[in-house]
Amino acid sequence: MLRISTASFLKRQFKRKNLRKLTKCDFSSSNQVPTQADVVVIGGGVAGCNLLYQLSKRGIQAVLLEQGKLTNGTTWHTDGLLWRLSRPSDVDITLLEASKNIYLGLEQDTGVDPGLVQHGGIFIARKDERLEEYKRLHTFAHYFDIDTQIISPSDAAKLSPILDPTKFIAALYSPQDGHIDPTMLCSSLVKGATKRGAQVIENCRLTNILTEPVANMRKITGIETSLGKIKTGCVVNSAGVWSRDVSLMLGLDIPLVPMKHAYIVTDSVPEVRSTPNIRDHDGNLYIKIQGDSINLGGYEINPEILKEVAQDFSFAQYELDMSIFEVHLERAKEICPIFNTIGIKSTVCGPESFTPDHKPLIGEDPKVLGLFYNCGYNSGGMQLSGGCAEQLAIWIATGGPEIQMFNLRHKKIQQTATNR
Ligand SMILES: Cc1cc2nc3c(=O)[nH]c(=O)nc-3n(C[C@H](O)[C@H](O)[C@H](O)COP(=O)(O)OP(=O)(O)OC[C@H]3O[C@@H](n4cnc5c(N)ncnc54)[C@H](O)[C@@H]3O)c2cc1C
Incomplete structure (x- = not known):
């Protein structure tokens, strides 16, 4: 296994081809526009x-x-993460819950599996203030009939073996959270x-x-x-x-405003298969479990703002700037020691829209x-x-x-x- 330092990471970046699996939607497109539409x-x-x-x-x-x-x-x-408590407002939680319910009913309606995986989600509290917020979210969840539990670090580490339970004080566990294939x-x-x-x-x-x-x-x-x-x-x-x-x-x-947003995909870690995704608000991180790989992404305070995105930016992506992304790896190593040793399989960096609020x-x-x-x-x-x-x-x-x-x-x- 390769220890991740910025230098080794960049070296591997240049060596490896991007391994993101690219599949396309299966349907028949018309090549004529109608004269009128509602x-x-x-x-x-x-x-x-x-x-x-x-x-x-x-x-x-x-x-x-x-x-x-x-x-x-x-x-x-996209990483396709579906959290239902990631936006602390009643309207947003209603919309998040509605999305999940729509996706849950899709296969029966359309006959096409939308690729929904519900292995749960864990929010990690590193500080007392964060735990207070998670307790509030737990109350919100109760109101919205969303199953959640406040759990101890050791219980969180039993659910997700990559977590170091000495590095956070509690967690909010939501067993029906998950992710979906775009x-x-x-x-x-x-x-x-x-x-x-x-x-x-x-x-x-x-x-x-x-x-x-x-x-x-x-x-x-x-x-x-x-x-x-x-x-x-x-x-x-x-x-x-x-x-x-x-x-x-x-x-x-x-x-x-378009900005670059990215995550990295690690080499295989068989013990993570089917374990919950992780959100660390104090570290501005998210971790998605994709099969037996770990996807690590985050929100940096110095994101790269894009003046424009080319019209022909089709199934394209940007090269990851490690000097910007490095902060996420450092914060991830604090709660998940495996990031000190695991190698990187690929990176995904794309344009995403952001608004002031x-x-x-x-x-x-x-x-x-x-x-x-x-x-x-x-x-x-x-x-x-x-x-x-x-x-x-x-x-x-x-x-x-x-x-x-x-x-x-x-x-x-x-x-x-x-x-x-
Ligand atoms: C790395 C990364 C990870 C992410 N992870 C998550 C996650 O875990 N969970 C989550 O919820 N979200 C996540 N997101 C965000 C999520 O993927 C986006 O919010 C979402 O895909 C945006 O979809 P959209 O339909 O608004 O935009 P797009 O997918 O960009 O669709 C807009 C479409 O409009 C077309 N278009 C533009 N102009 C014209 C025109 N003039 N005529 C015709 N067509 C036009 C474009 O070609 C494009 O296909 C992530 C994003 C990134 C980049």
Whole structure:
């Protein structure tokens, strides 16, 4: 086994090819755009696929346009972690729980396994203040009927043999947390949508959004694409890190910034198979168990902000900058000594959207009727976009969501509109 130092890590980085397994969604794409659609969804990542599925379930005739192939943007990079208590607000927890329930029911509805794995999740508290927060989350969980337990470090180490129980004071264990495979999930969602009449068109770029004036606002009348025009009164911006480019077609700026986000994949550690994933908020880390490998990712205080992401960034990724990522390895070694010795099999570094308040942008634009947002997922698109898409589809169908989505909508989009 190789001990990880920055130097050896970088050496191996250059030697090894990236080993991320690349699978593509299995479905048939149309190569013609319809002349008219009730709703056009822009972007075939997990956010767009979730929305297409929810719209089709409500009998809304929707078409999804993807400039490349489904999942080729940020979605294919994902670690797919599904935590249900990772966002400490009642609305966010409702949305996270809704995502899990949607994913749980997908196979029965679509006949396609979405790749959901529920081996549980452990939140590690290194400090008293963190434990207080986890006790609060435990109470929240009780209210939402989410099974959780506050457990001792030694009990946590029994569940996850890589943890050093002397390095934290307690843990919050959620046995039904887990992760999901991005390609399998999108295949299942698209299957469910297309069997109800939705259309998916790959290799089709949105090039312009058409509007006409109404009172002191504008309303959507159609779009132009690389394959022709579509008449529609509703466009949903699910374009991930490209969402700002889409809104700028109408001169609208949105508070969404692409940044690099990454994780590393270790060599085989057979004893981790089927053990829970780990979240260490004090160390800004997450650990996902993928078969018998450990994926380690985190959130650094000096992330690399991207001015733009190329349109043809299809199934591509960035080389990991170890001088930025190193902090995660150092913090991980503190709670999991195995990171001192284990080797790295591959790295995954992709672009992800971030917003100033760490909440996605969901809802209708205050100045353009029929223009909706479904973007800005802050490294939580797998776990959040199921629930958000469900509410957004209800919103489009009935004029408003079923739950109070104020924090995800007005503040940011409206502020940006007011500032113009
Ligand atoms: C390394 C990494 C690890 C992650 N881990 C997790 C995790 O564990 N759990 C979790 O919940 N989330 C995680 N995330 C975040 C999650 O993967 C994203 O939030 C999610 O995939 C974003 O999906 P999306 O549909 O918004 O964007 P995308 O997947 O990027 O989809 C947008 C699509 O829009 C298309 N598009 C853009 N412009 C146009 C146009 N003009 N016309 C037509 N199509 C267009 C693009 O080609 C793209 O396919 C991770 C992200 C990264 C990078």
